Amino acid sequence: MSIITSPFRPQGIALAPAPGPGRRPVHYLNAAYGVRSWLLTTDHKRIALLYLVSLTLMFIIGGLAATLIRLDLLTPSNKMMHADTYNKMFSAHGIIMIFFFLVAAIPAVFGNFFLPMMIGARDLAFPRLNLASWYVYVAGAVMILWVIFGGGVDTGWTFYTPYSSKSSHTQVLPTLVAAVLAGFSSVFTALNLIVTTHRLRAPGMTWFRLPLFVWSMYATSFIVLLATPVLAMALILVGVERACGVGIFDPALGGDPVLFQHLFWFYSHPAVYIMVLPAMGVVSEIIPCFARKNVFGYGFIAFSSIGIAVVGFLVWAHHMFVAGISVYAALIFSLLSYLVAVPSAIKVFNWTATLYRGSVSLQTPMLCCLGFIGLFTMGGLTGLFLAALAVDVHVHDTYFVIAHFHFIMVGGTVMAYMGALHYWWPKMTGRMYPEGLGRIAAVIIFVGFILTFLPQFVLGYLGMPRRYHFYAPEFQVLNVLSTAGASILAVGYALPLTYLLWSLRWGEKAGPNPWNATGLEWQTPSPPPPHNFAETPVVTCGPYEYTLQEEAASVG
Amino acid sequence: MAERVSSPTTYYAVFGALIALTALTVGVSLLNLGPWHTAVGLAIATTKALLVALFFMHLLHGSRLAWVALAVGVFWLGILMVLTLADYLTRPWLYN
Amino acid sequence: MSANTGALWEHYENLEQQHEANVLGMWVFLATELLIFGALFTGYAAYRAQGDYSASFEHASSKLNLGIGAVNTVVLLTSSLTMALAVRAARLGRRRALVVLLLLTALFGTVFMGFKAVEYYEDYEKKLVPGLAFDPEEWRHGPVKPGPVQLFLMFYYVMTGLHAVHLTLGIAIMLTLAVMAGRGSFSPRWYAPVDIWGLYWHFVDVVWIFLLPLLYLIGTHGKF
Numbered sequence: 019m020s021i022i023t024s025p026f027r028p029q030g031i032a033l034a035p036a037p038g039p040g041r042r043p044v045h046y047l048n049a050a051y052g053v054r055s056w057l058l059t060t061d062h063k064r065i066a067l068l069y070l071v072s073l074t075l076m077f078i079i080g081g082l083a084a085t086l087i088r089l090d091l092l093t094p095s096n097k098m099m100h101a102d103t104y105n106k107m108f109s110a111h112g113i114i115m116i117f118f119f120l121v122a123a124i125p126a127v128f129g130n131f132f133l134p135m136m137i138g139a140r141d142l143a144f145p146r147l148n149l150a151s152w153y154v155y156v157a158g159a160v161m162i163l164w165v166i167f168g169g170g171v172d173t174g175w176t177f178y179t180p181y182s183s184k185s186s187h188t189q190v191l192p193t194l195v196a197a198v199l200a201g202f203s204s205v206f207t208a209l210n211l212i213v214t215t216h217r218l219r220a221p222g223m224t225w226f227r228l229p230l231f232v233w234s235m236y237a238t239s240f241i242v243l244l245a246t247p248v249l250a251m252a253l254i255l256v257g258v259e260r261a262c263g264v265g266i267f268d269p270a271l272g273g274d275p276v277l278f279q280h281l282f283w284f285y286s287h288p289a290v291y292i293m294v295l296p297a298m299g300v301v302s303e304i305i306p307c308f309a310r311k312n313v314f315g316y317g318f319i320a321f322s323s324i325g326i327a328v329v330g331f332l333v334w335a336h337h338m339f340v341a342g343i344s345v346y347a348a349l350i351f352s353l354l355s356y357l358v359a360v361p362s363a364i365k366v367f368n369w370t371a372t373l374y375r376g377s378v379s380l381q382t383p384m385l386c387c388l389g390f391i392g393l394f395t396m397g398g399l400t401g402l403f404l405a406a407l408a409v410d411v412h413v414h415d416t417y418f419v420i421a422h423f424h425f426i427m428v429g430g431t432v433m434a435y436m437g438a439l440h441y442w443w444p445k446m447t448g449r450m451y452p453e454g455l456g457r458i459a460a461v462i463i464f465v466g467f468i469l470t471f472l473p474q475f476v477l478g479y480l481g482m483p484r485r486y487h488f489y490a491p492e493f494q495v496l497n498v499l500s501t502a503g504a505s506i507l508a509v510g511y512a513l514p515l516t517y518l519l520w521s522l523r524w525g526e527k528a529g530p531n532p533w534n535a536t537g538l539e540w541q542t543p544s545p546p547p548p549h550n551f552a553e554t555p556v557v558t559c560g561p562y563e564y565t566l567q568e569e570a571a572s573v574g
Numbered sequence: 575m576a577e578r579v580s581s582p583t584t585y586y587a588v589f590g591a592l593i594a595l596t597a598l599t600v601g602v603s604l605l606n607l608g609p610w611h612t613a614v615g616l617a618i619a620t621t622k623a624l625l626v627a628l629f630f631m632h633l634l635h636g637s638r639l640a641w642v643a644l645a646v647g648v649f650w651l652g653i654l655m656v657l658t659l660a661d662y663l664t665r666p667w668l669y670n
Numbered sequence: 671m672s673a674n675t676g677a678l679w680e681h682y683e684n685l686e687q688q689h690e691a692n693v694l695g696m697w698v699f700l701a702t703e704l705l706i707f708g709a710l711f712t713g714y715a716a717y718r719a720q721g722d723y724s725a726s727f728e729h730a731s732s733k734l735n736l737g738i739g740a741v742n743t744v745v746l747l748t749s750s751l752t753m754a755l756a757v758r759a760a761r762l763g764r765r766r767a768l769v770v771l772l773l774l775t776a777l778f779g780t781v782f783m784g785f786k787a788v789e790y791y792e793d794y795e796k797k798l799v800p801g802l803a804f805d806p807e808e809w810r811h812g813p814v815k816p817g818p819v820q821l822f823l824m825f826y827y828v829m830t831g832l833h834a835v836h837l838t839l840g841i842a843i844m845l846t847l848a849v850m851a852g853r854g855s856f857s858p859r860w861y862a863p864v865d866i867w868g869l870y871w872h873f874v875d876v877v878w879i880f881l882l883p884l885l886y887l888i889g890t891h892g893k894f
Contacts, residue, residue: 140681143691209698216639217691218681243698244650247706255713258828264801266713266824272723272817277716280658281709331653335661345668347661549680579761580754589751596743596882600736603887611891612718615883623876630754630872637690640697647701651708655715662716 045448045545060145061548066131067446068152073123074515076159079166080114083107085508088470088501094491104487105172106188112175113193114166117200118159120431121242121289124296126155126207128438129235131446133211135539136229138220138557140549143213151206158199165189165196174485176286179267179278183259191260194253201246204292208239208246220538222557229537229561230319234299237323241288241295241330249285252278276341283334291330294394294426295323297434298365301387304441305369307535308384309376312562315368322361329358339410348407355405362398366391377568381533382456386437389464393429397422400475415485418478424471433463436514443518444528448545451521455513463510469503536563580629588629595622677860689862696866700873707832707877714825714884717818726809726818732889733798734826738789739886742782743878749778750875757868760851760861768851768864775871776844779837786834798823826885833881836874843867 042048046063056064087107090098099107134142142148165171171193173182182190215228215236256278259265267278306313313319335343335351369391378384400422403409413419436459444450473496478484482493489497531540538555539546599618607614628634633641682688717723756771797803800823806816847864850856856864 134681141679144695145679145681147695205702209695209702212698213691213695216694217687243702244647244705247702247704248654248709251706251709255828258824262801264820264824266717266821266828270817271820272717272815273821274716276661277658277713280661280716281713284654284658284709331650332657335657343661344664346664347657350657350660554683579758582755582758585751585754585758589747592747592750593744596740596747599883599887600740600890603883603890606891611888612883615887616880619880619883622879626750626872626876626879630750631869637693639694643694643697643701644704647704650701651704651711654705654708655712658712658716659719662719666721 043543044547045543046548047448047545049548058149060141060149062130062134062142062145062148063446063546063548065148065152066127069122069126069130069155072152072156072159073119073127076114076118079163080111080119081508081511083111083114083166085504087111088504090487091489091497092501094489094494094497096487099487101487102172103170105174105485106166106170108485109171109174110166113162113171113197115427116175116289116293117197118155118162120293120427121200121204122155122207123293123431123435124300124438125204125211125235125238125242125292126151128231128300128442129211129238129296130207132442132539133232133235134214134218135542135546135550136232136537136561137215137218137223138538138551138555139214139218140551140554142210143218144210147206148210151203151210154199154206155203158196158203161192161196161199165192176282177253177256177278178282179256179259179265179275180269183256183265183267183278191257194257198250198253201250204242205246208242211235211239212243220555220557226316226320227557227560228320230302230313230316230323231296231299233320234295234302234323237327238292238295238299240324240327241292244331245285245288245292248281249289252281252285255281276338276343279338279341280335283337284331287334287337288327288330290423290426291326293431295326297390297394297431298323298362300434300438300441301369301390302365303535303537304383304387304437305372306562306564307441307533308381308387309373309378310564310568311372311376312560312565313368314371314374315364316560316562318364319368322364325361325364326358329354329361333358333405336405336410339407340414352405352407356402359398359402359405362394366395366398380457381440381453382451382460383437383441383533385457385460385464386433386440389460389467390430390433390437393425393433393464393467397425397429400425413478415483416478417474417482417484420484421471421474421478424474429467429471433467436460436463439514439518441533442539443521444532445539445542445544445546447522447525448528448543449521449525450528450532451514451525452517455517459510459513459517462506462513466503466506466508466510470500470507471503473497473499473503534567536567537561580632584629588625591625592622595625685860689860689865692862692866693869696869700869703836703873703877707829710825710829710832711880711884714829717821717825722813723818723821725813726815727822728889729809729814730798730819730822730826730889731885731887733796734886735789735792736886736890738785738792739882742785742789743882745778745782745785746875746878749775749782750872752778753868753871757861757865760856760864761858763858765851765854765856768856769848772844772848772851772864776841776848779841779844779871782837783834783841786830799827800824829881829885833874833877836877840867840871840874844871 046061056068059065086099087104090096090104090107096104130142130148134140169189171186171188171190173186173188173190177190177194215232255266259267264271265273267273267275269275302313302319333351333355335347336355339348400418404413404419404422440451440456477493477496480493482489528544530543533540541555542550595618599615602614602618603611627644633644678685679688682691718727752771752774756768756775759767759771793799794803797805797808800820804820809816809819844867847867851864
C-alpha cells in the first residue's frame with residue numbers, strides 16, 4: 019500500500035496498491051471491459067461519463083435547432099421555413115436545452131463524478147438508483163427525439179394552456195411524457211446527492227470543510243426535489259386534459275389557464291437556479307485554484323447557495339406579471355424578485371475578492387470562469403429590470419427576456435460547464451487537453467456569445483417580440499449581428515468537441531494533480547481507481563489550502 | 575435501527591384513535607357548521623396524519639433528519655399554496 | 671449484488687449506516703410525493719377559494735359514495751396497522767409473522783382497490799364522469815353550475831386515480847417483500863426494505879386521510 023504525503027494534507031491518503039513492473043494501473047475505465055460493464059455499471063464515475071455522452075448529443079441537437087432559428091432570422095420575412103416549423107424549432111430548442119441539457123449537465127456529470135470523491139466516499143448512496151436515473155433520462159431523450167424528428171411540438175417549452183391542452187395539433191402528449199421522464203431522472207439524481215452528502219461523508223469532513231461545489235450540489239438537489247414534482251403534476255394535468263377532452267384549465271368549465279402557469283412556474287423559476295447553482299459551485303472551485311488563494315468568505319458563499327435555493331421558490335409569478343394575476347400578488351412577487359438577486363451578488367463579490375491580490379493564471383478553466391462572472395453579472399442585473407413591474411410590461415415576451423436568460427444560461431452555465439470540463443478532464447480521463455487550443459476556444463466562445471446576445475437586449479427593448487418567425491425590417495441589422503455571433507459561437511463549441519476527443523488518444527498523460535489543486539478528488543490517481551479511495555480518508559483541514567501552500571512555498 | 579421496538583399495544587391504541595377520528599370526521603360533517611366544515615375536516619385529518627407519522631412511521635423516536643425532511647416538504651407545499659392563493663384571493667379586490 | 675449476507679454495499683461501513691441512508695432516502699422521496707399530490711391540493715384549493723364555486727363543489731361531492739369512501743378509509747388504516755406490525759416483526763426476526771402481516775397489508779390494499787373499482791363503476795352509472803358519462807343539464811340549478819362540477823369531478827378522478835396508482839405499486843411491493851421474507855432475505859440485522867416500503871405505505875394512507883374530508887365530506891351536511 020503506498021501512502022502519498024501531500025504538502026497540504028499532512029495525514030496522507032492511501033492509494034490503490036502500486037502495480038508491479040509492466041502492469042497497467044487499474045482505474046475505473048479499464049477495470050472492466052465490454053458494453054455490459056458500461057450499461058450495467060453502478061460506478062458513479064462511469065455513470066457520469068454515460069451522462070456526458072448523452073448530454074453532449076442533446077446539446078448538439080438543441081444547438082442545431084438554434085442554428086436554424088438564427089438562420090431563419092437573418093431576414094425579416096422568413097423565406098426559410100414555414101411559420102409552424104419555426105414554432106417547432108424554438109420549442110425543440112427550449113425543451114432540449116432546458117430539460118435535456120441544462121438541468122442535468124453539471125449535476126449529472128460533475129456532481130455524479132466528484133461529489134462522492136470530494137466528501138471522501140467510495141460511491142453515491144444509491145448506485146443502482148443512479149444508473150436508473152440515466153436510463154430514465156435516456157428514455158425521455160429518445161422520446162423527445164422521436165417527437166422532434168417525427169413531426170415536432172409547437173407549444174414552446176412552456177406548454178401554456180389552453181393551446182397545449184386543446185388547440186395544438188402537434189405531438190404534445192409524448193412531449194409531456196418525455197419532460198416528465200427527464201424530471202424523474204433529475205429527482206433520482208438529486209435524492210442520491212442529498213442522502214450521500216448527509217450519510218457518507220468521511221470522518222472529519224464536517225459541513226464547513228465541504229468544498230463549495232458540494233454545497234451548491236446540495237442546494238441544487240434541494241430545489242430539484244421540491245420543485246420537479248409540481249411540474250410533473252402540471253404536465254400530467256395537461257396530458258389528462260388533452261387525452262380526456264376535459265380538464266381543469268379549461269375556461270369553458272370555469273377553469274383557469276393561469277393555474278397551469280402557477281404550477282408550471284413554481285418549478286420553472288427554481289429550475290433556473292437548478293441550472294445556475296451548480297455552475298456557481300464550479301466557479302467556486304476553479305477561482306481559488308487558479309488564483310492560488312483561499313476563497314474569500316466561504317461561509318457567505320455556502321449560505322448564499324442555500325439562500326438562492328430558498329428565495330428562488332418565492333418569485334415564480336414574475337413570469338406571469340402580464341398573464342392576469344392580481345396586481346397585489348404581482349407586487350409581492352416583484353419585491354421578492356429583487357431580494358433573490360442579493361445572494362447571487364454576494365457570490366460575485368466573494369469571487370472578485372478571491373481574485374484580488376491573488377496569483378492569477380489564465381488557463382482555460384480560469385478563462386471560462388472569468389467569462390462566467392462577467393456574463394452572469396450582466397444577465398443577473400438585467401433580471402432586475404424584468405423584476406420591475408412597469409418595465410416588465412414593456413419588455414415581457416420580447417428579445418430582452420431572451421437575452422437576459424441566455425446571458426445566464428449560456429454565458430453563465432454553459433461557460434462554467436466548459437470550465438468544469440477542462441478543469442476535471444485530466445482527472446476523469448487521465449489526459450491533458452491542449453492548453454493553447456483551450457484558451458483560444460474560451461475566447462472565441464466569449465466573443466461569439468457577446469455578439470450573439472448583446473444585440474438581443476437592444477432588439478427586445480426596441481420591441482421585437484420573441485417566438486415570431488418574422489420581424490420589422492428595421493431590426494434586421496441587429497439580427498444579422500446576432501446570427502453572425504451565433505456562427506462564431508458554434509465554432510467555439512466545436513473546438514473543444516474536437517480537441518477533447520483528440521486528447522483521449524493523443525493528449526499528454528496527466529498526473530494525479532496537474533493544477534496543484536486542493537480537494538480530495540486530486541489526491542487520487544488520474545483516472546481514479548474504481549472505488550476512489552483504498553481506505554476512507556480522514557479529513558483534518560478545510561477544502562482550500564492555497565494560501566497556506568503559497569506561504570509554505572515562499573518560506574521553504 | 576437503534577430505535578426502541580414499540581410494543582404492539584401502542585400500535586393498537588393509535589389504530590383505535592385513527593378509527594375513532596374517522597368516525598368523528600364523518601359524523602361532524604353531517605352537522606351544519608357553515609364555513610367551518612373544511613377547517614374542522616382538515617384539523618381532524620392533520621391529527622390522524624400526525625398519529626400515523628409519529629407512531630407508524632416512527633418519527634417520534636426516529637432520526638431528526640426525517641423530521642426535517644417532512645417539515646420542509648410540508649412547509650414548501652405551504653409556500654406553493656399560500657402564494658398561489660395570494661393571487662386568487664386578491665383578484666376580487668380589484669373588481670370591488 | 672445484494673443477497674442477504676451480501677446485503678452490505680462496499681461503499682458503506684456497516685449495515686446500520688446503509689439502513690439509515692435508505693431510510694433518509696425514502697423520507698426525502700416522500701417529501702417529493704408530498705409536493706406532487708400537493709400540486710393537486712393547491713389547484714383544488716385555488717378553485718374552491720373562488721366564492722361562486724363552493725356550491726357546485728359541495729353538490730358534486732354529495733353525489734359521491736360516502737359509504738365506500740368511509741369503509742375504504744377504515745380498510746386503509748387497518749392496512750397501516752398491519753404494516754407497522756410487519757416492520758416490528760421484521761425487527762424482531764419473526765419471519766412467519768412478517769410474511770403474514772405483509773400479505774395482510776397487501777390484502778387490505780387489494781380490498782381497497784376492489785371497493786374503488788366498484789365505486790368508479792357506480793360513478794359511471796350515475797353519470798359522474800365528465801367527458802365519458804355526464805349530462806351538464808343535470809347540474810344547472812341555483813348556484814350550481816356544470817362547469818365547476820366538472821372541475822371538482824376531474825380533481826376527484828385525478829386525485830383518487832393517482833392515489834390508486836401509488837397503492838397498486840405498494841401492493842406489488844408488499845407481495846415482493848413477502849416473497850423475499852419467505853426466502854429469509856430479512857433479519858434483525860437487515861430489514862431496511864421492509865422499513866422503507868412501510869414508510870411508503872403509510873404515506874399513501876396519509877394521502878387518503880386528506881382526500882376523505884376534501885372529496886367526500888364537503889357536501890354531506892344535511893344529507894341524512
